[in-house]
Amino acid sequence: MNAASQHSTSLGALSAYSKLPPTALERALQALRWPLTGAAMLASLYMVFMIHAAGQTWWAVGALSFFAAAFYVYVSNAGFAYRYLFPGIAGMLIFIAFPLIYTAQIGFTNYSSAHLLSEQRVREYLLDQHEAVQTLTQPFTLHADGAAFRLVLRQADAGPAWVSPPLALRNTGKELAVEMEAFANQSLQPALSLRELILHREALMQLKLILPASAGLIELRYLGLREFGPITRNWQANADGSLTRLADGQVFSANREIGNFQNAKGEVLQPGFKVVVGWQNYTRMVLDAEFRGPFLAIFSWTVIFSLLTVVLATSIGMLLAVMLNWDDLKGRTTYRTLLFLPYAVPGFISILVFKGLFNQNFGEINAILDALFGVKPAWFADPLLAKTMLLIVNVWLGYPYIMILCAGLLKAIPADLYEASAIAGAGPLTNFFKITAPLVIKPLAPLLVSAFAFNFNNFVLIALLTDGRPDFLSTKIPAGQTDILVSYTYRIAFKDSGSDFGLAAAISTLIFFLVAAMSLINLRLMKKAQG
Numbered sequence: 382m383n384a385a386s387q388h389s390t391s392l393g394a395l396s397a398y399s400k401l402p403p404t405a406l407e408r409a410l411q412a413l414r415w416p417l418t419g420a421a422m423l424a425s426l427y428m429v430f431m432i433h434a435a436g437q438t439w440w441a442v443g444a445l446s447f448f449a450a451a452f453y454v455y456v457s458n459a460g461f462a463y464r465y466l467f468p469g470i471a472g473m474l475i476f477i478a479f480p481l482i483y484t485a486q487i488g489f490t491n492y493s494s495a496h497l498l499s500e501q502r503v504r505e506y507l508l509d510q511h512e513a514v515q516t517l518t519q520p521f522t523l524h525a526d527g528a529a530f531r532l533v534l535r536q537a538d539a540g541p542a543w544v545s546p547p548l549a550l551r552n553t554g555k556e557l558a559v560e561m562e563a564f565a566n567q568s569l570q571p572a573l574s575l576r577e578l579i580l581h582r583e584a585l586m587q588l589k590l591i592l593p594a595s596a597g598l599i600e601l602r603y604l605g606l607r608e609f610g611p612i613t614r615n616w617q618a619n620a621d622g623s624l625t626r627l628a629d630g631q632v633f634s635a636n637r638e639i640g641n642f643q644n645a646k647g648e649v650l651q652p653g654f655k656v657v658v659g660w661q662n663y664t665r666m667v668l669d670a671e672f673r674g675p676f677l678a679i680f681s682w683t684v685i686f687s688l689l690t691v692v693l694a695t696s697i698g699m700l701l702a703v704m705l706n707w708d709d710l711k712g713r714t715t716y717r718t719l720l721f722l723p724y725a726v727p728g729f730i731s732i733l734v735f736k737g738l739f740n741q742n743f744g745e746i747n748a749i750l751d752a753l754f755g756v757k758p759a760w761f762a763d764p765l766l767a768k769t770m771l772l773i774v775n776v777w778l779g780y781p782y783i784m785i786l787c788a789g790l791l792k793a794i795p796a797d798l799y800e801a802s803a804i805a806g807a808g809p810l811t812n813f814f815k816i817t818a819p820l821v822i823k824p825l826a827p828l829l830v831s832a833f834a835f836n837f838n839n840f841v842l843i844a845l846l847t848d849g850r851p852d853f854l855s856t857k858i859p860a861g862q863t864d865i866l867v868s869y870t871y872r873i874a875f876k877d878s879g880s881d882f883g884l885a886a887a888i889s890t891l892i893f894f895l896v897a898a899m900s901l902i903n904l905r906l907m908k909k910a911q912g
Contacts, residue, residue, distance in 0.1 A: 418456060425452075447471070481893065488662055488887035494880035496640045496653040503642070503654045504635075507624055511602075511612040518610030519601065522572035523581065530581070531569060534561065534590070534601070534609065543592060544569075550584040558589045578606050662887035675853045675860035676869075683865040686771065687836040691829055693776045698783025703817060705784075706791045717788075724781030732845040735774045764862035767847055771863055775842055779832065786828060790821045823909075830903040834896050843868040858884075866892050 425448040433441035454460035454467045490496075498506070519534045519542070529547035536542045543561040578585075590601040590609055601609040617625045623634040624642060633642040633650055640656040641649040666676050704710065705717050723731060738744050739760040747757045760770045798816050807815070843849060849861025849868050858881070860869060866888060874885035 418452075422448075422452060484886045484893075485890045486886075487883055488890050489657055489659060490655055490883045491640045491653070491658050491661075492655050492882040492886075493884075495651065496655050498652060498654050500635055500637075500654040500656075503652055504618070504622075504624065506652065507616045507642070507650065508614070508618055510615040512615065513602075513604050514611045514613060518604060518608045520608045523578055523585075524569045524572055526570065530573075531567075532559070532585075532588070532590070533564065533569065533572075540564075541569075543590075545590070548588075550581050552583040553587065555587065556589055557587050558591055560591045561593075563593070575606060582606065658883070662884045663891075665884065666887070666891075669857075671857040675856050675858070678853070678862075679860060679864050679866060679869050682768070682863070683837060686768070686775075686865060687833045687839075689772055690775045690779060690836045691833050693772065694779035694832070695783050695825075695829060697776065698780040698785075699787045699818070699821065701780070701784045702787035702791060703813065705788065720784060721781045723777055724785075728778055729841060729845060731778060732774060732842060735770075735777075736846055739770055761847060762851055764851055767851065767863045771842065771846060774846060775836065775839065778842075779836075782832075783825075786825060787821055790824060791817070794820050826909075827903050827907040830899055830906060834899040834903075837865070837896060837899070838867045838892065839865065840867045840871065844871075 425444075429441050429445045429448065432444055451467065451471075454463045460467075519536060521535065522533050524531045524533060526547045528549075530550050531547060532545040533541045534543040541564040544564045544567055545559050545561055548559065573581075586603045588603060588609075592599065592601065600611060602612050604610050604612075613627075615627060617627055619625060619632070621634075623632050625632050631644050631646075631648070633644045633648075635641075635654075636643040636649075637656050638658075639649070639653070640658075641651070641653040643649045665672055667673060701720055705713050705720075707713075710716070738746050741747055741757060741759050741761065744760075747760075751757050758766050760766050794817065799812060802812050802816060843863060843865055847861070847863045849864035849872060851862050853860045853862060858873060859876075861872070864872065870885045870888045870892070873881050873888070
């Protein structure tokens with residue numbers, strides 16, 4: 382049977398298969414297709430509605446766009462070609478593009494621990510501040526009344542004075558005004574225990590008890606599990622959006638340049654609110670002298686640290702690969718296994734082991750140096766020694782990777798080149814610098830750029846070994862002598878620098894562009910290596 386007849390037979394079999402009646406499972410799936418699609422659409426719309434109801438309009442728009450695109454691709458025939466591309470594109474947009482854009486956006490704001498809320502939330506927080514009039518508080522008890530409850534106010538050292546109508550005590554999230562009545566020996570069940578009162582605490586907090594004018598008290602608010610009482614507000618809202626402090630009459634207006642409510646005397650209120658500050662976080666890196674000094678020092682050290690790590694690890698790895706490639710070397714497999722062990726052990730374990738080895742008082746390295754030379758270097762206290770220690774540990778962790786790469790590249794070098802070199806009378810050094818190194822470095826260059834980019838963001842080493850210490854002295858924002866940009870950013874955002882998320886986001890954006898530039902260089906080098 383020739384190829385044409387085989388092809389014809391296959392087409393005929395496929396055609397016959399397509400004419401077979403659908404199975405019961407296929408009919409069930411076909412019948413459930415549109416009901417399930419409709420249910421998924423309703424669930425998606427409900428989710429979008431809940432996001433919008435929570436006040437997150439832009440998040441709701443984003444969710445609606447995502448669901449609309451998903452249903453268009455997987456339901457309509459027009460989007461059939463994108464069904465396999467959609468998950469990858471959606472994942473890239475959600476997990477790569479969105480975090481990048483969101484981080485960059487934060488870099489143009491004053492977002493920090495002191496400016497977490499919106500202006501409206503800060504205004505509501507200030508207006509909600511109040512003080513209780515302690516001399517006019519009244520204890521209360523809560524009594525079951527069928528499915529409802531009655532709240533009874535008692536005067537100090539006296540019996541019941543006021544009683545509420547039956548209350549459902551539901552946590553609705555809205556204030557509920559309750560008009561109290563004079564107690565007239567109504568029949569009441571025993572008062573609820575403290576444990577039972579705690580269960581109704583949220584509902585009690587929403588009550589505003591209104592007493593008759595004859596009582597001299599108009600409104601009582603929940604003050605705790607034992608009492609209600611009148612309160613005095615600390616702030617009053619004005620028609621122009623400003624706030625008046627009732628204690629002294631000072632007027633505070635929203636200063637949208639610094640993100641705080643501020644009065645005419647320059648006094649600012651906390652908390653502040655989030656505002657757009659433009660390029661302020663970026664210009665601060667250059668123009669603020671107190672910040673620029675440590676920042677430039679950390680940036681320079683980051684570059685030097687990454688560069689020296691790559692150079693030293695490459696030199697040691699290539700040298701060891703050349704030595705292990707020597708055919709007359711006995712036990713090459715054993716040496717290769719032992720030299721590869723630093724790469725096989727998890728990095729964080731090796732870092733913590735070295736942290737103990739370099740301990741000034743109890744570490745084995747200082748014990749050996751003290752026995753041989755009578756010195757015990759302060760590895761973690763002296764900036765130069767701390768940086769040297771980081772390089773030693775990082776090169777130890779990195780050279781096996783380069784050694785394995787070079788070992789593979791050495792196998793690709795033709796033996797004829799070394800034979801011709803031997804005939805010409807060249808020695809081992811000439812062979813290395815004229816033949817081995819040039820032929821290995823060219824294909825290795827893209828990987829070295831990648832290693833440089835990796836060490837540029839080597840957060841784990843810094844965090845586990847030195848935590849950026851020792852610190853710079855007398856700096857506006859705490860900064861470490863051994864910090865690199867990524868650990869410095871983490872420190873600004875989450876540790877002892879006031880959680881300045883805006884500044885940290887600006888530095889993170891700068892790091893992204895630097896790493897992106899390295900990636901472009903890497904691509905160009907790979908093209909040259911392939912050429």
